[in-house]
Amino acid sequence: MKKILVASLVSAVFAVPALAADKADVIVVGAGGAGLSAAVTAHDLGKKVIVLEKMAYLGGNTNRAAGGLNAAESQPQAKAGIKDSKESHYNDTMKGGKYLNNPDLVHTLTDHAAESVDFINSLGGDLTDVGMMAGASQKRSHRPTGGGFVGANVVKTLAQASKDRGIDVRTMAKADELIVKDGKVVGVKYTKGKKQYEVMAPAVVLAAGGFSANQAMVVKLNPKLKGFATPNHTGATGDGITLGEKAGAATVDMKQIQTHPTVVPGKGEMITEAVRGNGAILVNKDGKRFINELQTRDVVSAAELAQKDKVGFLLFDNDVRKSLKAIETYIKGGMVTEGKDLHELAQKIGVDGKQLQATVDKYTKDQKAGKDSEFGRADMPRPLTQAPYYAVMVTPAVHHTMGGLRINSQAQVLDTKGHVIPGLFAAGEVTGGVHGANRLGGNAMADIVTFGRIAGRNASQQPTGVIIPRGEAPKAAAK
Secondary structure (H helix, E strand, C coil): CHHHHHHHHHHCCCCCCCCCCEECCEEEECCEHHHHHHHHHHHHCCCCEEEECCCCCCEHHHHHCCCCEECCCCHHHHHHCCCCCHHHHHHHHHHHCCCCCCHHHHHHHHHHHHHHHHHHHHCCCCCCEEECCCCCCCCCEEECCCCCCHHHHHHHHHHHHHHHHCCEEECCEEEEEEEEECCEEEEEEEEECCEEEEEECCCEEECCCCCCCCHHHHHHHCHHHCCCCCCCCCCCCCHHHHHHHHCCECEECCCCEEEEEEEECCCCEECCCHHHHCCCEEECCCCCECCCCCCCHHHHHHHHHCCHHHCEEEEEEHHHHHHCCHHHHHHHCCCCEEECCHHHHHHHHCCCHHHHHHHHHHHHHHHHHCCCCCCCCCCCCCCCCCCCEEEEEEEEEEEEECCEEEECCCCEEEECCCCEEEEEEECHHHEECCCCCCCCCCHHHHHHHHHHHHHHHHHCCCCCCCCCCCCCCCCCCCC
């Protein structure tokens, strides 16, 4: 419901421009968080930008991002008294990705993620609340006040910034082919309605997202995922990867496909990791815990698949509910079962009441002692003692595709020989190498905004070919 409302609001932001033989300084393919970050950045450097979005609305999968944007040494962390470091963020990301990640890309991400928080907040966004996500050693997931959905806030912020700047954003405009001349990408052919058009520019940014909704592509790369649902939007079909490959781009880590462990069976609705981060536990149909809930997504997903009927229940109390605004959306959506006490809840979800009570009692005792004697969970923020109690049945589903186009730290796309393809940049889930074998929750939002800005900044330097050194902040053009 919330997803549809966000999409409807964003689709109404822009009037459809007149179509003709067009020229721009920068073309952006995809109007999600990465694409709009690139577009706003390039525009603020004085460039004419045209954005092509195949869907009827803006935001793509960013609309569905729930948890937060990971960043270390940020202003909101400092205000909250949270001690963190970019080095710790880097180490957590590499460990979470099983060290398959490209270290240079990860350094770029973790070194500049705090700037991405500042960027969104400077545009009127709200990334001021900071919480814990699985795989993180510190609270560094930035989200709206009270723990609201991060994606909706970021999309609304970037869409409004694009509108305020008069950026030419074209919806229902599907990119068909990159125009390449003398080895350089110089434009895009796209279809709108029943007609095909061309738009020319010395730089193109691919920000069309991943391929989690392309079941054929997913299964070809990992047959074990046949039949898995996805909570992602229908446009996540890998179009940008295909466009890049046809222009000679290399890919990396394509077989690395992540499942998210808390998706509601039959509804395709993902329950944000922040629910566990704020204190919820996972129990099986026997009413027993079976995993450290803050393990990485691949580990928790595998543990769930080993349980009866391949499901678990996300269990929390009223204290957790009050700590996170996002939970209200799940309750209104009919995904949450409520019980006045644990025994009533157990009866409603078909779990043995005595066992569920014993499980929560043990967790509460461990929480008060500051040590999880069963699974070693380090962060247990709440004892789960405040009735009423709540449960959501969950199972894994395809969530993020870590593989994609190979890029360097300047967001330039590389060919199969490792050479830069002139005029071609990419950012976000269309790329590979940042997350390795497993993405940490909160790092996708950091990825799309950070590399989106880098792509927009460096695309704005074409056709001179001058790349602004990493770490130097984009500067607005003189007015």
